[in-house]
Amino acid sequence: MVGNLTEHLTHWVEQTGTWGAGLYILVYLVTTLALLPTTPLNLTAGLLFGPGWGLLWSVVGAMLAAVVGFALARGVGQGWVKRRLGRHWGRLQKHLHRRGGWVLFxxxxxxxxxxxxxxxxxxxxxxxxxxxxxxxVPGTVVGVAPVVWLGSGLQTGGSGWLGLGLALAGLLWWGGRAWSRR
Known part of the structure; x- marks a missing residue:
């Protein structure tokens, strides 16, 4: 059943060309802004578009959603958070100025x-x-790539991508654990 559905979706993507990628990016944007999980979308991108195009369309969708979500939160909600934190806001800003980029990455x-x-x-x-x-860009590409490549590996003959996706996912897990213990 899954193979049959994959065949139909792959055929649809081939027929729609750029429109299929555009629709995928739009779905990614809406899914992310609605706080729904994007892992299934990343797997699907690898399965439908392949390792290269799937990664590209996932990264474009993720980055577009990231900038829109960040701008919305910053423009609409940051003042509210600042008022709620009161005197703690200055300390948070000092910490974020010093290490915010690394923590976010x-x-x-x-x-x-x-x-x-x-x-x-x-x-x-x-x-x-x-x-x-x-x-x-680096955080999105490195975070999305293993899942897209795992999806690509689910295609017939894609065991190399499956292995690469698993290896990178394992490396990220190990790196995250090592960093959190510092």
Whole structure:
């Protein structure tokens, strides 16, 4: 059944061309902003578009959603958070100025935090645009690639991509554990 559905979806993607990628990016944007899990979308991208195009469309969708979510949270919600934190806001800003970019980068790599929540959270607590944008591309690519490649590996004859996806996922898990113990 899954193979049959995959065949139909792959055929549809081939027929729609660029429109299929555009629809995928739109779905990714809405899914992320609604705080729904994006892991199934990343797997699907690898399965339908392959390892290269799947990674590209997932990264484009993720980065578009990230910038929109961050801007919304920063513009609409940051003042509210600042008022709620009161005197603690200055201490938080000092910590974020010193280490905010690194914290954001590593949080992007941990699959336990929904991607949309990371974007909203970064905007609410006042991560600077500079730190946010500097961590956006590397954090997104490295965080999304293993899942897309796992999806690509689910295709017939894609065992190399499956292995690469598993290896990178394991490396990220190990790196996250080692960093959290510092």
């Amino acid at each position: 590593w949080v992007r790599l941990l699959p336990i935090f929904p991607y949309g929540l990371v974007n909203y959270g970064a905007g609410l607590v006042g991560i600077s645009w500079r730190d946010y944008l500097l961590t956006l």
